[in-house]
Amino acid sequence: QVQLQESGPGLVKPSQTLSLTCTVSSGSISSGDYYWSWIRQPPGKGLEWIGYIYYSGSTYYNPSLKGRVTLSVDTSKNQFSLKLSSVTAADTAVYYCARETTGTTVYNWFDPWGQGTLVTVSS
Amino acid sequence: DIQMTQSPSSLSASVGDRVTITCRASQSISGYLNWYQQKPGKAPKLLIYGASSLQSGVPSNFSGSGSGTDFTLTISSLQPEDFATYYCQQSYSTPRTFGGGTKVEIK
Numbered sequence: 385q386v387q388l389q390e391s392g393p394g395l396v397k398p399s400q401t402l403s404l405t406c407t408v409s410s411g412s413i414s415s416g417d418y419y420w421s422w423i424r425q426p427p428g429k430g431l432e433w434i435g436y437i438y439y440s441g442s443t444y445y446n447p448s449l450k451g452r453v454t455l456s457v458d459t460s461k462n463q464f465s466l467k468l469s470s471v472t473a474a475d476t477a478v479y480y481c482a483r484e485t486t487g488t489t490v491y492n493w494f495d496p497w498g499q500g501t502l503v504t505v506s507s
Numbered sequence: 508d509i510q511m512t513q514s515p516s517s518l519s520a521s522v523g524d525r526v527t528i529t530c531r532a533s534q535s536i537s538g539y540l541n542w543y544q545q546k547p548g549k550a551p552k553l554l555i556y557g558a559s560s561l562q563s564g565v566p567s568n569f570s571g572s573g574s575g576t577d578f579t580l581t582i583s584s585l586q587p588e589d590f591a592t593y594y595c596q597q598s599y600s601t602p603r604t605f606g607g608g609t610k611v612e613i614k
Contacts, residue, residue, distance in 0.1 A: 421603075431551065431594060433603040446602040448508075480550055484598075491557035492598035493541045497550035 386411035388481050388498035395504050396475075402468040402503055406481030413462045414439045419484040420457065420464045421494065424477040432477075436484060437464055471505045478502050509533050509597050513606035519614040526582040528609045530595035535575045539599035542571055542580045545608075546591045554593075555580065585611070 392404035406420070413420060419436040426432075435445035437455040445453045454467040468475060479501055482494040510533035520526050530540065538558040543551035553562045555571035558578055568583045582589055590613055595606040 430607050431605040444601050493553055493556040495553040500550050
């Protein structure tokens with residue numbers, strides 16, 4: 385079954401750019417039935433959806449992140465990536481990648497999720 | 508954005524209890540409501556999609572109901588492995604939004 389795995393630096397300095405990659409295994413990122421999402425969770429808090437990308441490269445970003453987000457996809461590597469610019473301590477969170485089922489279904493949902501990676505913003 | 512409000516934010520219950528968690532959307536979302544379970548240090552796990560459809564492999568003591576703005580997650584008989592935090596999430600529109608979570612603790 386499909387598995388997702390996040391990777392990237394665990395520590396980022398304030399004002400710099402956070403970069404993470406999600407590798408999809410046992411399934412193709414090029415399937416038209418899915419969106420590929422990033423979701424984050426600050427320590428001890430709830431979940432915030434960051435945005436999604438389709439295999440074609442089309443994207444939707446959460447307006448709450450005020451234009452700091454860029455998602456990209458590399459179908460040859462079966463990966464998609466997140467860049468979050470101008471980070472502050474408020475961006476410290478566990479970052480999850482997840483697959484959102486769409487396509488032939490009426491409803492959409494997030495499944496599976498990656499295990500998550502903690503990114504700390506600190507000098 | 509559609510706001511999702513869960514209640515209660517936490518509850519204490521005993522093994523075998525029936526537990527009900529509610530989720531209210533700030534506007535109608537039809538049946539576009541999902542429920543997730545999260546245990547400490549783990550990613551959320553899908554329990555219910557489309558308000559009432561049980562995800563494959565999820566025990567049948569979990570059930571979901573509702574439509575429009577009001578939804579319910581019910582655990583018919585709480586098991587030790589069910590102590591966790593539960594989140595609702597709307598997939599009616601973007602941006603996707605989650606409820607604040609309900610922590611189910613052992614009484």
